[in-house]
Amino acid sequence: MTKLLFCILIVLHASITRAFAAHTLSTNQTLRHNETIISPQETFELGFFSPGNSLNIYVGIWYKKISLRTVVWVANRNTPLTDTSVELTLTLQGVLIIRNTTTGSIIWYSTNSSLTSVMNPVGQLLDTGNFIVSEEGDMINPIWQSFDFLTDTLLPGVKLGWNLVTGKERHLTSWKSNDDPAFGEFSYSIDKNGYPQSIIKEGQNITFRGGPWNGLTYTGSPNLKPNRYYNYTFVLNQREIYYQYNLVDPSVFTRLVIQPSGRLERLLWIDSKKEWSVYFSRLTDRCDEYDVCGSFGSCNINKPPICECLKGFEPTSPDHWRITDWSQGCRHTTPLDCNPAEGFNKYSNLKLPDTRESWYNQTMTLTECKKMCKTNCSCTAYTHSNISGPGSGCLLWFGNLTDIRMFTQNGDTIYIRLSASELDSKSSWSRVRVIIPMAFAFLVIIVSICIFYRFNKMKQQQHGRAGNESRNDPENTSVGEDIELPQFGLAKATNNFSINGKLGEGGFGPVYKGVLENGQEIAVKRLGVTSAQGLPEFKNEVILISKLQHRNLVKLLGCCIDGVEKMLIYEFMSNKGLDSFIFDKTREELLDWPTRYHILNGIARGLLYLHQDSRLRIIHRDLKVSNILLDKDMNPKISDFGMAKTFGGSQIEGKTNKVVGTYGYMAPEYAGDGIFSIKSDVYSFGVLVLEIVSGEKNRGFINREHYNNLIGHAWILHNEDKSLQLVAKCLGKTINISQVLRSIHVGLLCVQRHPEDRPTMTSVIMMLASEGPLPLPKEPGFYVGNMKQKAIQSSSSNGTSSNNELSISMLQGR
Structure with missing residues (x-):
């Protein structure tokens, strides 16, 4: 009888061991501290573990075939267990639960959006490293899967990015330390704002930008090329945006990890050395740091100082630039003013700028792309969105261009908007065609100023005392030192500021319509006697707007100061105010x-x-x-x-x-x-x-x-x-x-x-x-x-x- 009982116990123990040597967890099973689930080909193992020197206990997934325990996924990363009185169970609703068996408290649970009963839910550990919960026999439509809740590791076949239909995102988050799998400070993700690109963040701040996918690789990683270990792809359509890599040789173990330090590393297992070897790493030099050189600046690690302004640009603050403070970046040497003569210069072998404030179309040609950018004054640059084959698609930038670096080869090409005077000329005749209109325009301006000056001088001589008062007015002198606009009388143009010509009145004072001797219609703002605004506001407007040129800003034609009279002359807007x-x-x-x-x-x-x-x-x-x-x-x-x-x-x-x-x-x-x-x-x-x-x-x-x-x-x-x-x-x-x-x-x-x-x-x-x-x-x-x-x-x-x-x-x- 004793022998029979002993044999029964051995059989029961063996059956329990086999249950958890299998790759499934059903609703009538419980996984305890000293038990594990193993994938069918014994590639991965799931169970309870303690990382490094920590005494805390977690549920995780690690490589079974590698002698050095390497955890690739953690369930309760922010809620560790402190003793071995724990269990992992699966409910009838298909929800995984980690429970403290002593207190009965739930430490962690998975999600099931439906929270309704399902037919025979089962948990399965696959050889991909994915643990899924599904209805028995239906592995294609899992109720829940660990791949949807990545930790710090991207395994082969996993999609890093966005499902645009469900709104679900997959990204990596570093461990807090090598002994603590809690959420760390760093994350690696696909940013879908503008044209999608890969980024590393520390908290909410970008520390590294891999750049957008150009059809072959990330523009910030021109040396990422096909290899014998794995291949990779980037998918961008109306349903999904994601990066994925797959093994070429299934016997190879490789993983992409965001380390607690913020470094993104591609690791390969070297079995002969029993260690993980770094195949490549992001953030390897100063130019990999995000936006080192500021707007319109480029970083070249092989050319000290590493920052320089792109051709056609100058340091925003030369003093800061000289002491290697590049944070203020660069600005156009000749400011843009939405002039039809503006064009684009070609810049090659660089990392494309930050695309968070960009627009793209995957079917347009480069010619169509250029035309679209040319007709939009806010567009600062354009290029192909896909450089594979003959090139295709359109990528437009609006505003400042940031986080650019230069490469010796294999970089991308971009076309940046510049004023006519800064464009590269293809021949001496093209330079002449630019210079002649500029010279003619300059001559017209000089002649116009002389005429206005002559006219003003004659008017002051005729008015005598009034002119002397105007010349002796200290406020008038102050304004004159700050502006370079023609000053002229307007009594005749406005019919002595007739009430019939009054267009309206604002905070500055009344506005009148006027007509110059050449027939040009103008609008005259006259500082009101009771106006709350005075000389400071008058000077501010003249000084500022005289330096601005844009089709959506009103154009200042001139100003007039005569004693206490202060007036501004604008182009006439026939439809008045909105x-x-x-x-x-x-x-x-x-x-x-x-x-x-x-x-x-x-x-x-x-x-x-x-x-x-x-x-x-x-x-x-x-x-x-x-x-x-x-x-x-x-x-x-x-x-x-x-x-x-x-x-x-x-x-x-x-x-x-x-x-x-x-x-x-x-x-x-x-x-x-x-x-x-x-x-x-x-x-x-x-x-x-x-x-x-x-x-x-x-x-x-x-x-x-x-x-x-x-x-x-x-x-x-x-x-x-x-x-x-x-x-x-x-x-x-x-x-x-x-x-x-x-x-x-x-x-x-x-x-x-x-x-x-x-x-x-x-x-x-x-x-x-x-x-x-x-x-x-x-x-x-x-x-x-x-x-x-x-x-x-x-x-x-x-x-x-x-x-x-x-x-x-x-x-x-x-």
Whole structure:
């Protein structure tokens, strides 16, 4: 009897051992501390382990055939176990659970989105290293799989990237240390913003950028070539974006690992040495560090100093550049002004710039790509998106070009936008063709200045005392030292500033229409006697706008100072201000949706030029509908730079005790604390977008249901999927629904409460032009309107009030 019992026990023990020597885990089994599951070909093993010198216990997967335990996946990486009273089980819902058997507490569990019973769920460890949970017999459609929750290791056959249908992403995250598999500081992923590219991040900061895939390799890794160990591919379509490698020789063990130090390493197992050998590593030299040389700078590790400006560019701060501080980067030697003569220079053997603010099309030719970039003043560069074969596709950049490095060979080619004077000429005649028009234009300017000067001198001699007062005016002398614009009398041109020629009035003062002797129509802004603005604002506008040239900025023709009289002369905008259309119930129908969308994009391009493409970084600080003028073709022009501020170098933010601007358009951080930046202008642009779409003023709009202003109303409609209710009724059937919804979405992204959440104008232009997914907007700032009792007193429940919208210039920031 004793012998029989002993034999039964041996058989039971053997059956338990075989159960876990197999590759499955069913709902009636429990995996304990000293038990493991082994894949069919004994390639991988799953069980409980303790890493390095740690006493903590985790569930993980490691190589079975390698003598040195090498863990490739960890389940409970952030919730370690501290004793061996543990078990891994599978529920009837197909959920894996790690439980402390002493306390009964659940330490970790897998996910099952359906959380419904499935038919006979089973866990299986595959020879790929993937542990899947599926219905018995259906391994193709797993309920859950470890490959969807990568740790620090990418194994052969695994897709690193995005499933655009489900929104699921796979990326690597480093261990905290060699003894602690908890989430570390570094991650390796595919960034799908703009044209997809591989990046390494430390927290939220990029430390290394492998660059976009060019059809053969990552542009930051030109030496990554086919080899006898593995092949690789990159897939980009409407359903998926991912990188993947597969073994050529199945007997080879290789893995891609993001180390706790942040280094990305390709490792090969050398069985004769019983160790992992580094096959290649990213972040090998200083030029591999992200954005070492700043905008439009290139890094060359073989040419000290390693940073230099690209041809056609110069250091933004020569003093900093000389002491090897390259953070402020480079700028165009000759600033761009959206001139048709601008063109592109070819740069070869380099790592393509950061593509997070880029646009791409996989079917366009290079010629079509160039044409598209040429016609968009915000486009700074273009190239093929795929260089394999004869080359195909189009990749466009908008804004600054960053993180460029030079290679001795095998690098990529890019075509960068430059002014006509900086373009490479193919012949002496092409140089002559550029020089002759420039010389002629210079001669015309000199002659014009002489004529104006002569005319002014004669006028001052005729006026006698008035001229002497003007010449002796110390304020006049101050302005004259700062500007280089012609000054001329305007009484005759404006018929002595006749009331019949008055176009309107703003914070600066009244604006009159005038006609010069040559028949040219002009607009004259005359500083009002009671104006809150004075000489500082006058000087600021003249000095700033005289240096700006862009099709979406109003053009300053000259200025006139005569004693206390101060006037600015602009090109005449026959359609006046945008507000005279969208807020006028009798004229609003004249602006259909295509025209409004054209205006919206033009404002965005003008603002991008101020923030990024002009020689100075300029913050407008008073962007509003009435400061958008329209020419005869309904092209928008940003005007009124009296309150603008300039930033130099890498400065991106300022603070003032004198808050200026207009209620309804001011960003929260600016109105409350006097902090202004390009993001405060972005906020104002967001308000503009919502006003252009709705035909309503943000300040003065009150909704009867929730008593919010226009921003709050748009926010609520967006969250309820009712954004089309925001659209002005006069637009009728002219709207393009996708454009309208996208514009509202972008507007809400621009008015988010926190400035760091708002996009740059480069991103805004890209989002408006593309058709891809947009980030979800967060709660906007200043979206709560008047209180209920105030709303009841309003004469309109969904209309605008007649509030004065003159610019504010004396509000003290807290």
